[in-house]
Amino acid sequence: MTxxxxxxxxxxxxxxxxxASAGVDDALEDxxxxxxxxxxxxxxxxxxxxxNPAERAAAAPRREDSRPAPEQAPARAETPxxxxxxxxxxxSSVPDAPTRMPATAAVPDEAQxxxxxxxxxxAATLDELRQHMAAFDGCNLKFTAKNLVxxxxxxxxxxxxxxxxxxRDEDLEGLPxxxxxxxxxxxxxxxxxxxxxxxYIANIIPWRxxxxxxxxxxxxxxxxxxxxxxxxxxxxxxxxxxxGPSAKTLLNTTEGILRLRGNWRVxxxxxxxxxxxxxxxxxAYLLRTPAHKKLAWRDFLEVKAKLRGLA
Ligand code: URA
Numbered sequence: 001m002t003x004x005x006x007x008x009x010x011x012x013x014x015x016x017x018x019x020a021s022a023g024v025d026d027a028l029e030d031x032x033x034x035x036x037x038x039x040x041x042x043x044x045x046x047x048x049x050x051x052n053p054a055e056r057a058a059a060a061p062r063r064e065d066s067r068p069a070p071e072q073a074p075a076r077a078e079t080p081x082x083x084x085x086x087x088x089x090x091x092s093s094v095p096d097a098p099t100r101m102p103a104t105a106a107v108p109d110e111a112q113x114x115x116x117x118x119x120x121x122x123a124a125t126l127d128e129l130r131q132h133m134a135a136f137d138g139c140n141l142k143f144t145a146k147n148l149v150x151x152x153x154x155x156x157x158x159x160x161x162x163x164x165x166x167x168r169d170e171d172l173e174g175l176p177x178x179x180x181x182x183x184x185x186x187x188x189x190x191x192x193x194x195x196x197x198x199x200y201i202a203n204i205i206p207w208r209x210x211x212x213x214x215x216x217x218x219x220x221x222x223x224x225x226x227x228x229x230x231x232x233x234x235x236x237x238x239x240x241x242x243x244g245p246s247a248k249t250l251l252n253t254t255e256g257i258l259r260l261r262g263n264w265r266v267x268x269x270x271x272x273x274x275x276x277x278x279x280x281x282x283x284a285y286l287l288r289t290p291a292h293k294k295l296a297w298r299d300f301l302e303v304k305a306k307l308r309g310l311a
Contacts, residue, residue: 112138113222120225121270126155126233129226133206139222141215145207147174151230153200158307160236161185162227163282164245165205165215176201181283185242188283188296192304200234202227204249220249232269237310238303239267239275243282251277262299264306278303 008016115138123129130150136142149166152175169179177185189195205215205223215223227250231239241247244257251265260279267277280299281292 113218113225116222117225120229123229123233126151126230129229129233133226136226139207139219141205141207141209141219141223144210146171149174149176149203149206149208151200151202152176152178153196154198155200155234157198157200157234158237158310159194159199159240159303160231160234160238161199161201161240161242162231162246162250163201163203163242165203165212166208167212168208170203171208176203177283181287184283184287188300191297192300200236202230204246215245220245224249228270231267231275232271232273235269235273236275238306239277240299240303241277241279243285244279246282247277247279251279257281261295262302264302276306278306 116136119132119136120129123132130148133150134148142148145166149170163177166176167179167181169182170176176182185201186195189199204220204227206226209215209219231250239250241250241260244260247257247260247265248254250267251260253260253265257279261281263279265277265279267275269275278299281289281296283296286293286296
């Protein structure tokens with residue numbers, strides 16, 4: 001949306017362009033609705049398959065790509081502060097980003113986390129896991145995302161990489177790491193002789209957080225069983241944690257990524273398998289801090305050597 005078309009007056013086109021650059025690209029309601037004040041009247045799990053049209057209409061993608069600080073979640077807004085409204089437009093007429101949840105949104109609670117654990121544990125295959133996740137309504141992020149972002153790559157690969165959460169491009173395509181940071185990740189993989197046919201890629205959170213905000217600890221807790229089961233089912237020889245949130249969640253540590261990176265850790269699956277894990281810097285962080293690419297490069301060389309040693 002860069003220029004006014006004959007049917008759209010320039011001022012409206014400018015306002016729409018402003019909304020789009022601020023990430024407000026879905027029309028919802030004029031006023032926010034506090035769903036936490038309403039009773040959660042909905043079944044815990046819908047049958048296999050998808051969301052209804054009202055839920056799908058609530059998607060609110062906002063960013064090009066993630067921009068994590070090393071200690072922060074990678075999936076944050078590309079623009080930390082919203083841009084100023086275009087000239088000639090009264091700032092008071094610009095509403096806040098949509099916050100309304102669809103009628104079926106769940107209030108996150110321990111019951112949903114328990115259900116996620118049960119569903120994840122009951123999945124015997126990656127296909128089943130994907131179906132369970134597509135049917136799971138217990139994480140509100142699902143209702144603002146357009147797609148479930150399950151995984152990309154080869155599930156039989158020796159290497160599995162786990163990022164934090166999908167961004168705008170990933171949400172649109174339903175695939176992890178397809179935006180700018182994904183292109184950098186592809187180059188990092190190529191540097192050690194791998195690509196998406198020899199690696200498997202997923203995220204801690206499979207739905208894009210609205211506006212690329214950092215997932216809450218509760219959302220992470222609800223989604224954690226799914227990624228843990230995914231790792232267990234893929235059973236890679238080596239795991240790479242892309243960024244702090246992935247490392248903290250899967251390696252059970254509170255240490256920051258700049259301390260963690262470059263040192264082998266272990267991810268232990270529910271069935272007790274110990275998988276060597278290399279925490280490293282998130283590609284979105286590297287895009288903003290190219291001087292640190294050399295650190296990630298070292299980490300990837302470690303990964304290459306480990307894979308070779310385990311072959
Ligand atoms: N950042 C992530 O952590 N995951 C993606 O899929 C894309 C960007």
